[in-house]
Amino acid sequence: MSIALLGFPWDANSSYARGPALAPAIIRSVLFCEAANPNSLSGMEIRPAITEYTFPELPSDAAECREAIYSAINSTIEKGNKPLSLGGDHSVTYPILRAIREAYGPVNILHVDAHPDLYDEFEGDRYSHACPFARAIEDGCIDNLVQIGLRSVMPAQRAFGEENGVVMLGADAVDQIPYDLLKAPLYVSIDLDGLDPAFAPGVSHPEPGGLSTREVLSILSKLPVSPIGADIVELNPEKDIQLATANVAGRLIKELTAMMA
Numbered sequence: 001m002s003i004a005l006l007g008f009p010w011d012a013n014s015s016y017a018r019g020p021a022l023a024p025a026i027i028r029s030v031l032f033c034e035a036a037n038p039n040s041l042s043g044m045e046i047r048p049a050i051t052e053y054t055f056p057e058l059p060s061d062a063a064e065c066r067e068a069i070y071s072a073i074n075s076t077i078e079k080g081n082k083p084l085s086l087g088g089d090h091s092v093t094y095p096i097l098r099a100i101r102e103a104y105g106p107v108n109i110l111h112v113d114a115h116p117d118l119y120d121e122f123e124g125d126r127y128s129h130a131c132p133f134a135r136a137i138e139d140g141c142i143d144n145l146v147q148i149g150l151r152s153v154m155p156a157q158r159a160f161g162e163e164n165g166v167v168m169l170g171a172d173a174v175d176q177i178p179y180d181l182l183k184a185p186l187y188v189s190i191d192l193d194g195l196d197p198a199f200a201p202g203v204s205h206p207e208p209g210g211l212s213t214r215e216v217l218s219i220l221s222k223l224p225v226s227p228i229g230a231d232i233v234e235l236n237p238e239k240d241i242q243l244a245t246a247n248v249a250g251r252l253i254k255e256l257t258a259m260m261a
């Protein structure tokens with residue numbers, strides 16, 4: 001199956017710092033940089049699997065932007081490609097999941113993040129990067145939601161998660177992931193702040209005590225089915241050091257592409 005790499009340079013729904021809009025172009029520049037091998041860890045050459053690169057200019061109005069993201073994912077799926085999306089902030093995941101639902105119905109999701117992103121609204125914004133999974137649950141986009149890496153959970157989010165059957169696991173609970181829930185159709189959403197800032201310093205909301213790159217790769221390798229789509233979000237190039245986090249994103253793209261192809 002062919003993979004479409006979509007870049008969504010959008011960070012106007014970030015609550016603290018701008019910067020993730022710069023990420024898709026940076027990630028693209030490091031992905032096939034001569035300094036790194038273009039293969040997955042299993043040895044698969046991933047360039048032939050990526051048949052489409054789409055980095056659309058997005059409208060500045062937030063509602064129009066969500067519709068543009070929805071349409072881009074929709075047309076990717078209609079062409080028979082699996083979308084691998086690069087944020088942008090995590091608000092892009094809600095319109096992505098709406099388009100995924102159109103094609104597949106409710107999906108099971110592995111969500112790597114320091115934050116559950118389950119606020120009903122954040123600073124008055126129901127489409128904030130702190131809210132995408134609340135919106136997606138309300139819209140019936142999700143069957144099972146398994147979150148790993150959490151270490152910044154407010155009581156209201158804990159309550160919403162418990163009411164809705166969300167599996168909320170801290171970064172110390174890697175061995176408790178219920179892989180049996182992560183069956184087809186499976187979607188993967190990786191907020192880079194789920195990793196420890198030692199591995200991924202280039203994020204707007206660094207939370208020490210997170211996952212290692214190796215742990216995330218190991219989790220991905222244990223997924224029981226091939227994902228039908230994925231996103232990698234919240235790289236903030238303005239906070240990054242020596243492209244460290246951009247290179248983590250590049251590695252994750254290679255592994256996800258190999259798994260999805």
Ligand code: MN
Pocket residue numbers: 113114115191193194205234
């Ligand atoms: Mn986060």
Ligand code: MN
Pocket residue numbers: 090113115117129191234
């Ligand atoms: Mn997030």
